[in-house]
Amino acid sequence: MNDQQRSQAVEKAEPVYDAELVDDTLPQPRPRSRWHRLRRWWLISPRVPATLKSKAQARQALKDLIVALLKSPWRYVGAVVRGAIAGLRWWRQWVTVREYREAAEHQEKLADKFIEIRALTLFRWRVTGAVIATAMLAGLAIVLIWGPRPLWLTMAAGSVGLAVLGRRKEGSPGRKPALAGPRTLTWTMDPQVLVDAFRDAKLIGKDEMLRLVERATRVGDGWAVTVDLPATRKAADVIKNREALASALAVDEVQLIVERVRGNGGHAGRVALWVADTDPYASPPLRTPLLQAERWDAWQPVPFGRDARNRQIDLPLVWTSLLVGAIPRQGKTFAARLAAAGLILDPWTRLYIADFKAGKDWDAAAQVAHRFMSGDEPEHVLALKNWLVELVGEVQGRYRRMRQLDDEICPESKITPVISRDPALDMPVTAIFIDEVQVPLEDRTPVDVQGKKLTAGEYVGELLTWLAKKGPAAGIVLVLATQRPDSKTIPSGLRAVLGSRFALRVMDWRDSNIVLGEQMNTRGYDSSRLLPSHKGVGILRPDGETRSSGDTLAMTVRTYYMPNEDWQAICRRGRTLREQAGTLTGHAGGHEAIPVLDHAGVARAIGGAKPRPQAELPEPLAAVVEYLGRDLDERDFVPTAELVEALDVEPTAFGRQMGELGCPPERGRVTDDSGTVRQVRGYTTRAIREAIESWNEAP
Ligand SMILES: Nc1ncnc2c1ncn2[C@@H]1O[C@H](COP(=O)(O)OP(=O)(O)OP(=O)(O)O)[C@@H](O)[C@H]1O
Numbered sequence: 060m061n062d063q064q065r066s067q068a069v070e071k072a073e074p075v076y077d078a079e080l081v082d083d084t085l086p087q088p089r090p091r092s093r094w095h096r097l098r099r100w101w102l103i104s105p106r107v108p109a110t111l112k113s114k115a116q117a118r119q120a121l122k123d124l125i126v127a128l129l130k131s132p133w134r135y136v137g138a139v140v141r142g143a144i145a146g147l148r149w150w151r152q153w154v155t156v157r158e159y160r161e162a163a164e165h166q167e168k169l170a171d172k173f174i175e176i177r178a179l180t181l182f183r184w185r186v187t188g189a190v191i192a193t194a195m196l197a198g199l200a201i202v203l204i205w206g207p208r209p210l211w212l213t214m215a216a217g218s219v220g221l222a223v224l225g226r227r228k229e230g231s232p233g234r235k236p237a238l239a240g241p242r243t244l245t246w247t248m249d250p251q252v253l254v255d256a257f258r259d260a261k262l263i264g265k266d267e268m269l270r271l272v273e274r275a276t277r278v279g280d281g282w283a284v285t286v287d288l289p290a291t292r293k294a295a296d297v298i299k300n301r302e303a304l305a306s307a308l309a310v311d312e313v314q315l316i317v318e319r320v321r322g323n324g325g326h327a328g329r330v331a332l333w334v335a336d337t338d339p340y341a342s343p344p345l346r347t348p349l350l351q352a353e354r355w356d357a358w359q360p361v362p363f364g365r366d367a368r369n370r371q372i373d374l375p376l377v378w379t380s381l382l383v384g385a386i387p388r389q390g391k392t393f394a395a396r397l398a399a400a401g402l403i404l405d406p407w408t409r410l411y412i413a414d415f416k417a418g419k420d421w422d423a424a425a426q427v428a429h430r431f432m433s434g435d436e437p438e439h440v441l442a443l444k445n446w447l448v449e450l451v452g453e454v455q456g457r458y459r460r461m462r463q464l465d466d467e468i469c470p471e472s473k474i475t476p477v478i479s480r481d482p483a484l485d486m487p488v489t490a491i492f493i494d495e496v497q498v499p500l501e502d503r504t505p506v507d508v509q510g511k512k513l514t515a516g517e518y519v520g521e522l523l524t525w526l527a528k529k530g531p532a533a534g535i536v537l538v539l540a541t542q543r544p545d546s547k548t549i550p551s552g553l554r555a556v557l558g559s560r561f562a563l564r565v566m567d568w569r570d571s572n573i574v575l576g577e578q579m580n581t582r583g584y585d586s587s588r589l590l591p592s593h594k595g596v597g598i599l600r601p602d603g604e605t606r607s608s609g610d611t612l613a614m615t616v617r618t619y620y621m622p623n624e625d626w627q628a629i630c631r632r633g634r635t636l637r638e639q640a641g642t643l644t645g646h647a648g649g650h651e652a653i654p655v656l657d658h659a660g661v662a663r664a665i666g667g668a669k670p671r672p673q674a675e676l677p678e679p680l681a682a683v684v685e686y687l688g689r690d691l692d693e694r695d696f697v698p699t700a701e702l703v704e705a706l707d708v709e710p711t712a713f714g715r716q717m718g719e720l721g722c723p724p725e726r727g728r729v730t731d732d733s734g735t736v737r738q739v740r741g742y743t744t745r746a747i748r749e750a751i752e753s754w755n756e757a758p
Pocket residue numbers: 344385386387388389390391392393394416542594595596617618619620621
């Protein structure tokens with residue numbers, strides 16, 4: 060066989076790999092060391108006492124032990140005294156032949172038995188006297204013969220006997236554990252008191268018991284304890300009836316925090332309680348930590364306040380909106396300014412500030428705001444209307460531009476930190492703060508929206524609703540503060556789309572529900588119960604995650620205190636940061652830009668008004684509008700070739716006529732059926748809409 064024949068006879072095979080194909084995109088089991096396994100078992104085993112499972116618990120157990128030891132002499136003396144009293148009572152009954160006497164009285168034979176009873180009583184007195192005399196003589200003899208020591212020993216044994224007799228009876232702590240689980244004395248959180256409180260508040264039945272999950276521990280300036288409710292009871296009901304429980308525990312409800320323990324370590328019947336020693340809001344308020352921050356990232360939740368346990372509560376602002384409601388002088392403006400402070404310290408954030416309170420509270424923000432006004436006249440309302448129209452147009456533009464960005468920069472139709480800081484994309488996080496929003500919402504100045512007559516208030520309401528709905532994903536943050544959170548002032552459609560809510564003290568539970576949401580009072584959250592003296596304390600119902608709140612629906616928070624000088628310092632810092640970053644624009648930059656208004660587009664977007672009949676439009680614009688129909692709003696770009704073919708027009712003349720109507724052809728990108736992107740000439744729908752509008756507005 061020559062070489063050529065050999066190479067034809069032997070067929071080359073693909074290499075064979077001796078291996079297993081592993082899909083490493085799936086979560087892989089992690090090898091666990093013995094130490095890890097032991098640790099895990101230790102933590103979950105019911106045999107290991109809870110006190111040995113965590114340092115905090117062990118420390119608390121040690122403290123309790125020391126306290127028990129220190130208290131034991133007093134407890135012993137108490138038991139001996141109780142024993143002595145019990146012994147005396149028993150002796151009195153015996154000496155007065157009480158049982159026999161009562162039986163005779165019962166049978167109405169006391170007179171017959173009187174002599175007999177008296178004799179017996181005398182006899183027992185004599186026995187008592189004889190016993191005392193014998194005991195004294197015996198004691199004397201013992202002292203004389205053996206000294207006082209045996210006497211002391213006898214008395215000690217006697218005191219033990221009395222202490223046993225005087226030990227606490229059934230059900231009292233000290234004899235039998237009231238909760239399942241290990242038990243030692245606690246200072247204030249007596250388990251029996253807790254069980255009784257739950258029973259009195261009708262949160263558990265008379266025969267039901269609580270189970271102790273985590274013994275009472277000192278946390279901050281109060282006591283924390285975690286308990287399991289009986290199987291059929293729900294933690295949500297305890298939260299709902301927090302006030303009854305506070306009353307049963309004899310504390311003010313602001314001192315009691317009840318939370319459901321959720322996630323892996325919890326279940327629907329596990330409740331964590333914290334009882335403050337004193338009113339947690341009576342202490343002086345804390346200054347905002349933002350004062351120490353050189354700058355802030357708007358994408359990070361803003362430090363908003365502290366709860367009663369002194370845990371920091373942060374408020375996320377990007378991708379959401381906030382409604383703050385309260386009666387006057389409770390700290391609304393202060394709360395809204397806290398949210399603003401975080402955004403002011405991020406130079407990449409654009410701010411619109413409308414202060415309808417017309418006071419001095421917001422003035423310092425003028426040096427950083429892109430748009431700023433302070434006043435409560437109709438002209439201010441109309442100016443706000445224009446801002447909002449501009450913002451609606453801005454949001455529409457952002458969505459259109461985001462659609463054109465590639466998936467790596469913009470994976471969803473949502474702005475990201477990178478997009479928001481890219482000056483070329485011009486989509487910064489834009490926050491609009493409106494203080495006393497009821498003023499523009501109630502304004503009755505008539506406005507003409509594309510032929511439809513509305514009041515300025517109605518139109519502002521529609522624009523705000525649209526912005527709250529569509530704005531957050533495009534980086535628009537809406538913060539509205541109102542003194543009048545009633546259903547007439549804040550349209551329900553607007554309330555429904557505002558993500559986060561903060562209710563300071565209001566007049567009644569209805570107003571509280573208007574701010575916090577339907578039925579929130581029945582779930583235990585009612586801001587009308589807050590005390591007038593608790594300025595800056597409110598119920599926060601956040602949207603998304605807030606640090607340290609877990610899955611809590613809402614929480615009582617005391618906002619950080621930011622007096623005017625701190626606020627001014629933050630605004631000054633915000634200005635310096637913007638100057639350095641070159642992002643000082645609009646009002647703060649000294650050139651008040653006139654809002655770019657696309658009234659027709661906005662009216663179409665919010666559905667509040669219809670454009671004028673298209674018959675009024677000149678050709679070929681009318682034909683283009685007719686051909687595009689709904690696509691006018693849904694598409695960004697229409698190639699000239701498509702229009703020329705559909706309308707059967709001469710391309711050069713068509714281009715010239717469109718240009719004369721204010722809509723010259725531009726270059727744009729289209730994707731053909733095979734997925735290839737090509738650059739072609741055509742018209743942006745925005746330009747077409749603007750052409751329609753300018754024609755409609757022409758006299
Ligand atoms: N976190 C806080 N801690 C302590 N005091 C506060 C706090 N927040 C606000 N206050 C106090 O409450 C007062 C009223 O606050 P603010 O001006 O924000 O009220 P408001 O609800 O906006 O009032 P109005 O409805 O009149 O505009 C402030 O002067 C301030 O002293």
